[in-house]
Amino acid sequence: MAAVSASEGVNTKITKLRSRDGRFKFVMQDDRNIVLYKCEQAIWASNTWTPNPNGPYSLVMQGDGNLVAYEPNGHPFWASNTWHCGPGPFQLIMQDDGNCVLYDANRKPHWATNTWQPC
Template sequence: MKSISLKFVLVLLAVFMLQFNHASAASAKSTLNVGETLAKGQMLSSPSGRFNLVMQNDGNLVLYRDAGIPMWDTNTDGDVFRYYDTFLGREFQRYPEALTLLPNTLRVTDPSKGIVFWTADVKGWSNAHYKGNVPAGLIGDSLVVQDDGNVVLYATGKGPVWASNTGGY
């Protein structure tokens, strides 16, 4: 009787775990909107779940494909900003903590002090993409992790503003 009960419990546990994993993948967020942040340990996933943009605990923002192959990153792992507070008479250190999306600005920052460690070159990318004829009012407001492996900052109703240029998978 004990072996039947144990088997039943193990089967129920396995079914529960399958449902939990499926629900997690189905509810993963693929878009970051203006005013939102992606904090350490959080990620955006493509709708298929194949691509993940992860704000790592080391401060680096990394795009992974196929469960762990890095494709692109901000190279902010290990970055540190040191400053000396003359009033307190000691040095402080700040680290990259989050990806923040502001209107037309995508950056890795320490939100508590506003220190910027990486900024997407929105102007340069847009000029190259639109061959110098950037549409008027092109303001990025939505960052999307796409199923082709590209991470794109879009201006709603107008088109792309910046991309990681990692599409094609």
């Protein structure tokens, strides 16, 4: 899956997003870290890992436009801070250029990993 969408009142849980060409993946890991890989090499991370993971953790594309990672007890520990940033539905896309981007309904970007990679 290269993209996930969410609209008002609808949240979508993300385990892994792959670019269409398969070179990049955006993953919610068991160690509490969110990582973007290029061909199995990490090129971006949320730096939220823990040496004693207590998962499972959830990464959710919320209908309000916020991408949020949650502890098993429901407490958030990381967010894109993009709630109500534009009109929904919102879409998180793992692009073939290596950048993972959150867009609003008008295709305006509101958050990105800023990991564009040359071919």
